[in-house]
Amino acid sequence: MKPTLALAALALSATASLAQDLPDLGGREIVVVTENAYPPLQFIDASGAAVGWEYDAMAELAERLNFTVKYETISWDAMIAAVSEGQFDLGMTGITIRDDRKEKVDFSDSYMTSQMVMMVRGDETRFSDAAGFAADPNLLMAAQPGTTPFYVGVYEVLDGNEANPRIKLFETFGATVEALRAGDVDLVLTDGTAGAGYVEASNGGLKIVGDMLGTEDFGFIFPKGSDLVAPINAGIAALEADGTLEALNTKWFLDYKMGQ
Template sequence: MKIGKKWLAALALTVGVGLLVSACGSGSQQSSGSAAGGSAEDKVYVVGTDAAYPPFQVLEADGKITGHDIDVMNAIAEAGGFKIEWRNTGWDPLFDGLDKGTVDIGISSITITEDRKKKYDFSDSYFEANQLILVAEDSPVTKLADLQGKNIGVQAATTGEEAVKKAFGATYEGLKGYDDMPSSVDDFFNGRVDAVVGDNGVIAFYAKKNPGKTFKLVNDDSFEKEYYGVMVKKGNTEIMAKINDGLKKIKENGKLQEIYNQYFGNN
């Protein structure tokens, strides 16, 4: 999962999308919004994301942000009875925005880690994730350990990279880090790396965007389960209570599972 990724510069630019989610479930676009000011009833919370991580966050050609996490946060806000405005901050600026107060909420496939919890507060988990290994269809690889001596592509500064370093050492010569997952998958299909290790949803998404090419995805039980959460600045208990309330409701009424099924199937 993402620890500190940097995507293409064009996608890292801040884009105000202005999608408001009202308590009644309808959305309207606004050209402005702020993380500060306004009464509790009128307040619009700015939600930052890095819209370059399909199928979780996607920046469409028309400037609209779509994806699994976007649908989840919209549903949380609707169920929790508060309004939000979307902003494509990029990855690093998302954390900076929370620190400075220009962003109220962060959701961007953010893995809940002990290190992050020192500085930020997280909601209950909304997604369970794990790493997958992308290899050739006829590869004998059945687990991460089988990649010893192989060239392994990862997205730099992710838990996929950490998993490879943990298995083979921090200075493993076969490790090749990329700024984004598509580049690592492209190099795999072009024969520049023997395997790719990355997030289950994302790696499967990019692999399947290469029709006609053969591959297989290997799940290793040694990979630790990871959990995505909605993030706020530490101590922001007011909005966190609203987020967890909305999340609890969409878990109970089946909406969260419905969104999952839409993107990942009924499994």
């Protein structure tokens, strides 16, 4: 057997073995909560259906681990507390894995890595990077309290003051984008994942400017001590090993057109 064919055969064998070794959750119902406001991870499409990268990934996990999913929705600012209190079994909405959050919830392994970007209106000319934004006291930023974009805005763009009046707080990420479109604020910080989705759907109304402001890993969240963490981690590893995660990236970040 040629070396390349031998390697391919070994990879297929390892993937098949991994799939066979996955835990079986016996049809258990898992209540998953999300925000449905973070395209293309999860959002409501033009037909009114809840779709996105995370929905597809969860469907794959449910099939491979043998569980059923019941979806609920909640605002971002209530999600971590609600999952921590055991109101839901799992939370998904592009949640950055952070040590302070680990004090309240357990995280899965990372299923995606993204970078923070600056999203502005398509006709913005007053600034083109973080330093330019910070230098103009008349410019305002929108953020959700307690999120990674909020902390990046406070500590990497502005002056480290979490009460800085230049940061306007909103309950949902979608509301921050609408405030940007309306001219009520001038900047929304977001990971490249969501930013690319909104820019694609804006028909020139939004754009990304400046350099990347950092890297973040996304994970699912669970109540502390949840017995679901290990099975979900095994499932994530299987999806990565057989190329499913990469296929989802291609589907949602390259092929999918927002608004279709």
